[in-house]
Amino acid sequence: MKLSDSSEDPLINRITDRLVQRDDVLVGPGDDCAVVTLPSGDLQLLKTDCVVEGVHYNPDENAERVGWKAIARVVSDIASMGGTPHAFVVTLVLTPDTAVEWLDALYIGMQKCAETFRLSIVGGETSSSPNGSANVISVAGTGHVHPSRLVLRCTGKVGDAIFVTGRLGGSLSGKHLDFTPRIQPAQWLVKNFKPNAMMDLSDGLAKDLPRMANTSGVSYAVDRSAIPCSDNCTITQALSDGEDYELLFTLSPELVGQLESDWPTDFPPLTRIGCIKDISHSPTQLEGGWEHFSDL
């Protein structure tokens, strides 16, 4: 059996099922970040991600934007757990015919993102790959989170309202390279209106909301007409384009009114798109979303 014969989630379950976690691992594979307890008792977030030439960016793309994206994707995952990014490491796997100037620009973009979010790129590794291979930029990062502010994706509760930040869809028109990870709204949320569950939207709402519901053991009802679409995007695009890097979160219904009135005007728009239902409820059909091994 080949990877292209399997969809992504069963494949990931298959490989992570055999992993054995130490007692100090609070959250292992399956959420936006892992959460480990440090010897001091503090919680640390850990995340790894990558951008691949021909998959996450085009070969002729401005390398500075690619560098921004590579770091920002990990920042977005740390944000969605309620955390603050700290120290990042970068593995580059590049073909020998890669231009040194491309590499320079990549690092300018990475450092720009690091400065914006006050994290350090503390190290890395560089390897060659055979000419003809796709270049790969793999980024791993740590973050801190106060135990009282940690939000998982598996803890959505029946009756919760479902919200998204920003507008969805149209990532390929450029947003997938220039997005702003929602660190600020996420930190404001976990401080003031702690969501019951939260994740970042990376594979499209049609893929990510069912993931959140499945892992929470719940179902959902979504008002498709309420989904906030990017300019010139259809609802289908908003559901399935992916790479939105917006926050998807659920909130206890009694907090909804206050959240909607307190939401800062300089934040991206906030939209209530539905609510969490009991598992016996048939979820709203949301077709689409990005499948890594079969969509190529």
Next chain:
Amino acid sequence: MKLSDSSEDPLINRITDRLVQRDDVLVGPGDDCAVVTLPSGDLQLLKTDCVVEGVHYNPDENAERVGWKAIARVVSDIASMGGTPHAFVVTLVLTPDTAVEWLDALYIGMQKCAETFRLSIVGGETSSSPNGSANVISVAGTGHVHPSRLVLRCTGKVGDAIFVTGRLGGSLSGKHLDFTPRIQPAQWLVKNFKPNAMMDLSDGLAKDLPRMANTSGVSYAVDRSAIPCSDNCTITQALSDGEDYELLFTLSPELVGQLESDWPTDFPPLTRIGCIKDISHSPTQLEGGWEHFSDL
């Protein structure tokens, strides 16, 4: 200019020079691991590395051995700083035609290494790459180190004796896949005979000893005939094959006699190969070592 026109070290300096570190970064790029101060004041080691199909393993290689290697390389770097591995994350970049059974075996090997060294693989990311690309397994790991046991590579002192553990060369006969990271000897050393400088041998003694000397601002004299060669290996192979994953360290001369008599018999052999000299001393010629972008 292409990557293949540059040697590895200037290339790495070029990209890391522009990185700006937060004040809590004790050691940034350039050593086996980065060292960051956590909010609690504890020190954390951070390392990222990768194995690439066709570069670090052959496409028909047993995936379990590849998995072991991918984790063990990072453990080796953490060992060489005096640390203990903790939490690891794995990014896989795989072509859609990769066999699921290969992936299963890869994770069996990774988990075996994780259990052996009591670390957790806490998360990961999986991305497709275009068919025809080399598969990439990128591993990032954290470790702990007590401040009194941290050893850097840039602090070798004039007069120090230079030691290596184990036997060098011949990695391609299989050792590069099945090696044992020197966690135990490294931890014994930093506790009992703290080296002035230490690193792991990944690119061959001919490449790594000059790196240690350069960053320490010193030179060295090596007795080539003292270099411990693996069975059926010449000194040239011992100098240049790379992927030994042995410890290279320097020790104050007054500790040498005691170290040599106390070195546990169940550890790999310990060999004194030379001494650290003043920078005005011409270093012993050690030709060879692995160059990532020009040796392909």
